[in-house]
Amino acid sequence: MKTPKRIQPLVDDGLVDEVLHPLMSGKEADVFVVRCGSKIRCAKIYKEAAKRSFKKAAQYTEGRKVRNSRRARAMEKGSKFGRRQQEETWQNAEVDALYRLAGAGVRVPQPYGCFDGVLLMELITDEDGAVAPRLNDVSMSEEQALEDHALVMQYVARMLCAGLVHGDLSEFNVLVDENGPVIIDLPQAVNAAGNNNAHAMLERDVGNMTAYYGLFAPQLLNTRYAQEIWEHYEEGDLHPDMELTGYAEEDTHTADVDAVMLEIKEALREEQERQERMHDAEELD
Secondary structure, eight states: OOOOTTTHHHHHTTSOSEEEEEEEEOSSEEEEEEEETTEEEEEEEEOOGGGOOOTTHHHHHTTOOOSOHHHHHHHHHTOHHHHHHHHHHHHHHHHHHHHHHHHTTOOOOOEEEEETTEEEEEOOBOTTSSBOOBGGGOOOOHHHHHHHHHHHHHHHHHHHHTTEEOSSOSTTSEEEETTEEEEOOOTTOEETTTOTTHHHHHHHHHHHHHHHHTTTOGGGGGOOHHHHHHHHHHHTOOOTTOOOOSOOOOOOOOOOHHHHHHHHHHHHHHHHHHHHHHHHHHHHO
């Protein structure tokens, strides 16, 4: 097939020998199967921000650190250079996450580098060498569902131990090869400690996976893995090989509305006093 324009520089540099065929087109990228020497891999071409339909991207990038202060200032100002840096940061986030999670014992595709918005990585295949199916295309026995769900929950916990939450985990972002589930699509992975949405995203990730595996093993629908994992994370005793149970104590304490209202009123009073002091100071000047 004709080599896509974005992959041509990789061909020119000898990183890719041949583009075999398109694999999929998604909301954030187009993926092609390529040949690199004797190896068959895939090339993920990230779409530009204007063409990307990933919603609420700002929620995912909150808490991501940019080491270069000039780049950080440019990104905040939204200059042309800053927008280019935002794109590079978004793309590199997946590469960084793949390396970090592979080191943490999470099954993800092996990355081979990101070159001008094109990520080269391992092609996940089934036992016959064909492209591995997505989880949403797979049916399974109750026993298999229980086994794979437990493994995915372990991966979620290991991700959190590595400081990350997937943020968009579902049956559409998991491949299944002969050894089980493989987590994919990580450019939106969030910093667990620096993102205020991390807890809610983990709840959603776990909920999505439990709902799908629950189609084959309904008893999973009564589990509370998200609460269990997050509680251990907050307490500081979550570790990669922790044996999860799926049970967590439900918080039955009712909110003290009166106390909350008093705090709000006190904060408003303090702000009013601050404004008055500022006004008085301006008049003295």
